Amino acid sequence: MDDATATATAPAAPTATTTTTASDPTPPGGSHGRLGTAAWIVSSLLLVVLVVGIWLKVSGDRSGANLANAIIAGDRPDAPALTTETVFDSGPTTAAIPTDEVLVVNWWASWCGPCREEAPALMEIADDYDGRVTVVGMNAGAQDLQSDARAFAREFDLDFPLLRADRGDEDAWGVGGFPETFIVGTDGRISSFVNGPIDEETLRSLLDAELDEQRGDKDAA
Amino acid sequence: MSQRLDQVARVWAITAFVAWMMLVAAALGSTSNVAAAAATEVPDRPRLEQRRDNPQTTVDDVSSTVMCPSCDTTLDQSNSPAAEAMRVWVTEAVDAGWTEQEIRDGLVEEYGGDESILATPRAQGIGLLVWIVPALIVLVAAVGWVVLMRRWRRGSADDDAQTRSGSSSYSHASGSPSKSASSTCSTGDTTSPS
Numbered sequence: 103m104d105d106a107t108a109t110a111t112a113p114a115a116p117t118a119t120t121t122t123t124a125s126d127p128t129p130p131g132g133s134h135g136r137l138g139t140a141a142w143i144v145s146s147l148l149l150v151v152l153v154v155g156i157w158l159k160v161s162g163d164r165s166g167a168n169l170a171n172a173i174i175a176g177d178r179p180d181a182p183a184l185t186t187e188t189v190f191d192s193g194p195t196t197a198a199i200p201t202d203e204v205l206v207v208n209w210w211a212s213w214c215g216p217c218r219e220e221a222p223a224l225m226e227i228a229d230d231y232d233g234r235v236t237v238v239g240m241n242a243g244a245q246d247l248q249s250d251a252r253a254f255a256r257e258f259d260l261d262f263p264l265l266r267a268d269r270g271d272e273d274a275w276g277v278g279g280f281p282e283t284f285i286v287g288t289d290g291r292i293s294s295f296v297n298g299p300i301d302e303e304t305l306r307s308l309l310d311a312e313l314d315e316q317r318g319d320k321d322a323a
Numbered sequence: 324m325s326q327r328l329d330q331v332a333r334v335w336a337i338t339a340f341v342a343w344m345m346l347v348a349a350a351l352g353s354t355s356n357v358a359a360a361a362a363t364e365v366p367d368r369p370r371l372e373q374r375r376d377n378p379q380t381t382v383d384d385v386s387s388t389v390m391c392p393s394c395d396t397t398l399d400q401s402n403s404p405a406a407e408a409m410r411v412w413v414t415e416a417v418d419a420g421w422t423e424q425e426i427r428d429g430l431v432e433e434y435g436g437d438e439s440i441l442a443t444p445r446a447q448g449i450g451l452l453v454w455i456v457p458a459l460i461v462l463v464a465a466v467g468w469v470v471l472m473r474r475w476r477r478g479s480a481d482d483d484a485q486t487r488s489g490s491s492s493y494s495h496a497s498g499s500p501s502k503s504a505s506s507t508c509s510t511g512d513t514t515s516p517s
Contacts, residue, residue: 137467141463187435213407213408214404244392244435244440245393245434248433248434249368250368250408253367253368266435268435268437269439
């Protein structure tokens, strides 16, 4: 890239100077010199815009990837904020999600087959752990038609909070595919995550472990 | 003669066979697409509002101007499940007589107002830049080209004049027309009549 800049700019500058010095000090020669400088400035600006654009596109938001790495390394990273957008205009809102319960944040899309398979299990969990655990359905709003998402929720009678995430939320949570499920403790930190479909047994054991840990923390306090 | 006829017949037969195979493949392709669309139809979704009696556009036309939501390609380049779901919706909108613009607007709304679903951004706000900047670049390049060409032409004309004045005896000897004579005249050649 630097070489390109060097080769692109190097000939431009001498041309501008040679025109002004070589030709007579008449208006045409002067205007060519000014034109050369303007072209040089414009092309440099375009190059800067291009480089910045590519850098922004390539770098992106890496916080989600860090999140997954932290969980795998055994840390409990802070869970990103939950979006306030919901799948339905009416129904449970983000504000209605209790802060003193463990959360199951399940990312889904209506076209995803495994999401379809695990939906009944999530309903089962939501009922069985009522009062201790809240299931939150995170619909991938940037990849799923809203009408399809609503149809999916109606089909499975999902009555837990259904939020509609955008690309920023996907990046923040580091979600690459669907489904993906995060367990968030009452301290607002992620204790575990499952990449791909989750069965009821696994989810129960993860939740029981998290609830036990919190009970232990409370006893210790 | 008969050999040549044989050759022509063979070429014809092969061409007809290939054309026939392409036709069959195209027919199979379109029917399988229809089957896929029917299979993935969403049962609990209300039908889209019927806006006109006749289709205003085609699924193919729309598919090349919108993005597959889960991949970095346009819709017509993708068969991912997310793209299939989108195609079902677009097909339904085309059947309901929506125009291409209405479908594009509808898709932006369906995907939470995310305009990155459009392959070509709308010509408003920051999206306007995408349309203006290339035109501007072409314009600047054209002006630059004209300026450069003029300068080159003037430069070569000056060079010509210099060469001619330098080798005036050659141009006289070769009996070139009055143009070179006048150029030698202007450089102050005393031999030619004023």
